[in-house]
Amino acid sequence: MTIQPAADTDLELISSLIRKEFPYTEATLDKLRQRLAGKKLFLFKQVEGGQLIGFIEVEALNMARARINGLVVREGFRGKGNAHALLQFAMDFIKQQGFKEITLLVRQSNEAAKKLYGEHGFAFLRPHAVKLVDEPVEEWYLSLFTEPPCGVC
Template identity: 25%
Template sequence: MIRHVLVEQGAPKVGTAYEDKALDQLFETYQKERSEYFVLLEGDEILGSAGISPLDNGDPEICELQKMYFDPSARGRGLGRQMMQKCLDFAKDQGFQVCYIETLLSMTAAQKLYQKTGFEYISERMGDTGHYSCTIFMKKELN
């Protein structure tokens, strides 16, 4: 589903989540401490997903909202906002103080959702996500 959405959005296949090895091992990837991956199902169909994990090579009080994607059939139904809240609640429960996300310039709908939930643009990348094609960086204070 994630790769399908990235293709649908015209995202580059390099320097984005598209090439993450973790996509083929999501269960194993999110077994580490202070990490969780949420999947939205409608019947047996995956409509969306998102994860929270400590930011790689970052401050231990900073988490990253990762791999938040929704099938076109799920958009415009408030599901993204609900998923975002689930992820941020988990992050707070894990003691994170800041949540970071990066995205593509072309993903304006996602940016609007992030802004509505309190994320603000920042000028520089945080941590080491490996997503060098993502040029939009945002963070939210969780206190």
């Protein structure tokens, strides 16, 4: 299994997975291409046996804050640690880029995703103000800021 930047040829499949899992986004191939052209978006695919089995999307919101917009593992490849690997990869990437915090949105009922995020140190921050779907959506948060070792205090 490898994780690498998605190529243009992957975008049709990825946009169809976004439409399936997050229909309210009304994602299309063109919209995804436009968002990627904005250069604030990083899209990584997970590949096994030459097949795309998942992806994760990272968006730079500002100099300090990145948001994980999408994390999907295709049915048939779930329950095998693939989301753990994708999320860890994205978190390492975000740290390397120098961001100090990560946010993400998750449906209140998405227990699998919330458990995953909790295991990686994320915590509930607040209810999301904007109504996206017919159920509450939560904003979760992880601070990457670590205090330097204090030698004098």
